[in-house]
Amino acid sequence: MRVAVCSPQVPFARGGAEFLAERLTQELRELGHDADLVTVPFKWYPGTRVLSQALLWRLLDLDEADGRPIDLVVGTKFPSYVVRHPNKVVWLVHQFRQAYELDRTELGQFGDAPEDRATRRAIHRLDRQALGEARRLFAISSNVAGRLRRTTELDAEVLLPPPQELPYRCETYGDFVLSVNRLDRAKRIDLLLEAAAAREALRCVIVGDGPDRERLEGIARAHGLDGRVRFAGRVDEAELASLYGRCLAVFYAPYDEDFGIVPYEAFMAEKPVITTHDAGGPLDVVADRRTGLVCEPRAEAVAEACAYLLAHPDEARAWGSAGREVAQRLSWRDAAERIVDAGSGA
Amino acid sequence: MKVAYHSPLPPERSGIADYSALLLPELRRHVEVEVARGGRRRAPRGTDVALYHVGNDPEAHGWILEALRRRPGVVVLHEYVLHHLVAGMTLARRDVAQYLAAMEREAGLPGRLLALGVVDGCIPPLWETRPEDFALAGIVLDAATGLIVHSRYVEERAREAGYEGPVWRIPHPAWPRPDVGAGAPVEGDPVIACLGHLNPSKRVPQLLEAFARVREARPQARLVLAGAVAPRLDLDARLRRLGLDGDPSVVREGYVDEARLWQLLDACDVCVSLRSPTMGETSGIALRALSLGRPLVVSDVGWFAELPDEAALKVRPGEREVEELAAALDRLAASPEERARMGEAARAHAEREHALPRVAELYAAALEEAAGGRAVADAVLAEVAGAAAEVGIEPGSAEAAELGARVREARIGD
Numbered sequence: 001m002r003v004a005v006c007s008p009q010v011p012f013a014r015g016g017a018e019f020l021a022e023r024l025t026q027e028l029r030e031l032g033h034d035a036d037l038v039t040v041p042f043k044w045y046p047g048t049r050v051l052s053q054a055l056l057w058r059l060l061d062l063d064e065a066d067g068r069p070i071d072l073v074v075g076t077k078f079p080s081y082v083v084r085h086p087n088k089v090v091w092l093v094h095q096f097r098q099a100y101e102l103d104r105t106e107l108g109q110f111g112d113a114p115e116d117r118a119t120r121r122a123i124h125r126l127d128r129q130a131l132g133e134a135r136r137l138f139a140i141s142s143n144v145a146g147r148l149r150r151t152t153e154l155d156a157e158v159l160l161p162p163p164q165e166l167p168y169r170c171e172t173y174g175d176f177v178l179s180v181n182r183l184d185r186a187k188r189i190d191l192l193l194e195a196a197a198a199r200e201a202l203r204c205v206i207v208g209d210g211p212d213r214e215r216l217e218g219i220a221r222a223h224g225l226d227g228r229v230r231f232a233g234r235v236d237e238a239e240l241a242s243l244y245g246r247c248l249a250v251f252y253a254p255y256d257e258d259f260g261i262v263p264y265e266a267f268m269a270e271k272p273v274i275t276t277h278d279a280g281g282p283l284d285v286v287a288d289r290r291t292g293l294v295c296e297p298r299a300e301a302v303a304e305a306c307a308y309l310l311a312h313p314d315e316a317r318a319w320g321s322a323g324r325e326v327a328q329r330l331s332w333r334d335a336a337e338r339i340v341d342a343g344s345g346a
Numbered sequence: 347m348k349v350a351y352h353s354p355l356p357p358e359r360s361g362i363a364d365y366s367a368l369l370l371p372e373l374r375r376h377v378e379v380e381v382a383r384g385g386r387r388r389a390p391r392g393t394d395v396a397l398y399h400v401g402n403d404p405e406a407h408g409w410i411l412e413a414l415r416r417r418p419g420v421v422v423l424h425e426y427v428l429h430h431l432v433a434g435m436t437l438a439r440r441d442v443a444q445y446l447a448a449m450e451r452e453a454g455l456p457g458r459l460l461a462l463g464v465v466d467g468c469i470p471p472l473w474e475t476r477p478e479d480f481a482l483a484g485i486v487l488d489a490a491t492g493l494i495v496h497s498r499y500v501e502e503r504a505r506e507a508g509y510e511g512p513v514w515r516i517p518h519p520a521w522p523r524p525d526v527g528a529g530a531p532v533e534g535d536p537v538i539a540c541l542g543h544l545n546p547s548k549r550v551p552q553l554l555e556a557f558a559r560v561r562e563a564r565p566q567a568r569l570v571l572a573g574a575v576a577p578r579l580d581l582d583a584r585l586r587r588l589g590l591d592g593d594p595s596v597v598r599e600g601y602v603d604e605a606r607l608w609q610l611l612d613a614c615d616v617c618v619s620l621r622s623p624t625m626g627e628t629s630g631i632a633l634r635a636l637s638l639g640r641p642l643v644v645s646d647v648g649w650f651a652e653l654p655d656e657a658a659l660k661v662r663p664g665e666r667e668v669e670e671l672a673a674a675l676d677r678l679a680a681s682p683e684e685r686a687r688m689g690e691a692a693r694a695h696a697e698r699e700h701a702l703p704r705v706a707e708l709y710a711a712a713l714e715e716a717a718g719g720r721a722v723a724d725a726v727l728a729e730v731a732g733a734a735a736e737v738g739i740e741p742g743s744a745e746a747a748e749l750g751a752r753v754r755e756a757r758i759g760d
Binding site for chain 1: 347394395711714715717718719721722723725726729730749752753755756757758760
């Protein structure tokens with residue numbers, strides 16, 4: 001089967017959605033399909049630019065390429081699923097969140113002017129049309145599927161993507177809690193810093209970079225956390241695998257996250273995950289006292305969770321081990337086969 | 347974004363006043379709303395879009411229609427037939443010319459001649475005899491920048507009349523189920539209820555005949571008739587002719603307040619809500635019955651025909667109406683299981699389609715699209731057209747047509 005996997009590309013930026021599209025394409029090839037990745041640059045501001053850029057996808061002709069038909073297109077993240085094709089399957093990474101649950105929050109994009117409000121509504125209409133014409137809809141998490149249901153009244157099957165294939169291992173259950181994330185406000189890494197301020201025994205390693213780094217480092221300095229909290233910045237795959245292998249547990253509590261690959265990576269290293277009730281996607285796999293701890297989104301609650309695991313390393317080991325079983329159930333082979341089956345009418 | 351909201355409101359007693367009282371608090375969660383003061387023809391200042399609730403009663407809606415004509419906006423067309431409203435705003439004010447013009451717009455020269463016949467007293471008023479044939483909605487459609495309707499039926503009639511603006515189909519919100527409380531009980535097996543204003547267009551004569559047939563085989567069946575009786579119905583005489591006069595199988599109550607209305611609906615096994623001719627209206631009674639999970643028997647017309655078959659048995663008005671109605675009532679009387687199944691489907695439909703938060707969100711979407719949609723479409727189209735021109739795509743070319751088709755598919759400018 002000839003398959004075009006579609007993914008928008010924000011020049012000079014790279015994240016989970018890009019990894020998903022590339023890895024799916026690779027797996028489809030390994031299954032013997034003629035698969036290729038189709039990308040179009042995406043810029044979503046100012047004003048109505050989000051719509052005109054989305055429209056670019058509609059103008060593509062992916063019915064065939066180089067004189068041979070394309071049998072299936074797979075849309076992923078907004079606006080790649082706007083693409084027009086008689087056999088379209090969508091593996092939804094996320095809609096344009098600024099037009100939905102982030103609207104009227106500090107992470108939103110649209111103001112109260114009639115043009116802004118109407119632009120947001122036009123995105124809703126476009127989504128209903130573009131997603132409604134798909135032969136089958138998959139979503140990367142229950143959270144994403146739930147949002148889709150609430151906003152478009154369309155149903156999607158949950159198809160969890162597996163983590164990237166790092167040399168995961170468990171070396172020890174050390175004395176630090178690891179955070180792996182882009183440093184922006186929605187990831188709420190300040191909860192972990194405030195928790196460290198409240199518990200002198202708690203040590204943390206913060207992996208990642210981003211626009212919130214300066215503020216977070218300021219918080220750490222203000223609390224005198226130097227020596228107990230280390231900002232590691234971006235690290236290579238080997239160091240990341242090593243950090244996963246040596247930490248006690250992994251903290252991951254973004255607000256209303258679509259999916260979140262970090263818990264799976266933590267599980268592959270047999271480490272429990274500390275998250276919060278409002279984290280969204282991570283709650284698909286982080287079960288309280290089975291594969292980690294799920295607490296209130298408050299620093300004191302996070303501090304208690306970290307302290308509990310420091311005091312109970314056997315439970316940390318047991319929950320991490322249970323997590324590994326969860327993560328190992330996911331396979332790229334299975335995901336690729338389900339998508340191809342959907343595109344074959346199976 | 348701010349909306350100028352025109353509607354009758356309580357303490358006025360009308361279905362649309364109750365509707366707005368239900369909708370407004372929820373709508374205010376989405377958009378800023380300034381309610382226009384009743385009777386004021388000028389819209390509140392500083393608003394981005396005006397909304398007008400239009401019904402057929404000239405007393406309640408005359409000022410709203412005048413405000414609409416001063417400042418075009420989005421019209422909620424609660425019913426399609428507005429003949430009574432137009433007659434009240436023209437003939438009742440001795441403005442014969444406007445009435446003649448409205449009838450001519452509706453039905454050409456024959457319409458104008460008929461209107462002259464009405465004015466001269468040669469024929470009875472058309473708003474009483476044939477309103478469904480002369481809806482006179484044009485006066486509203488001309489000034490509406492967008493329409494909100496409750497049914498596909500009204501949308502289709504507006505389109506047939508040549509309306510080309512945007513139309514949003516938004517279900518009538520369901521009232522939250524109140525704490526019904528205990529009232530005077532109604533015993534029967536089954537209890538069939540027909541509530542609200544009782545008049546010939548609610549097919550009460552046909553219902554009485556059908557019930558008389560059902561009762562022959564099912565002496566425990568009860569028919570509850572509650573509501574003010576239209577003088578031209580002559581209910582007592584009809585009951586006498588059918589041998590139902592004073593019979594315990596027919597339970598009559600006059601006008602009932604909201605609390606008693608809910609009690610009676612709660613007490614019934616089947617709710618009958620018939621209509622012919624239809625003016626394109628919805629039925630508040632039928633909606634309440636859906637919320638309570640009561641199976642419905644309705645006429646197969648207009649909004650009623652669009653109710654899900656799983657929740658409502660439909661009867662075609664006409665020659666075999668009594669027969670079909672009796673068969674439907676008998677079928678439901680014979681099967682408590684089917685009644686339970688239909689009742690559950692009714693409740694699910696009300697929760698899914700008519701939930702107040704969903705309706706308010708649909709209103710907000712319609713109003714936001716009405717206020718800014720044109721500007722957004724223009725901006726996107728200008729960008730696309732500019733890019734097309736830069737690469738040499740000429741207006742009117744096949745490539746331009748292709749671009750237009752893709753833009754339409756993306757529903758930009760809908």
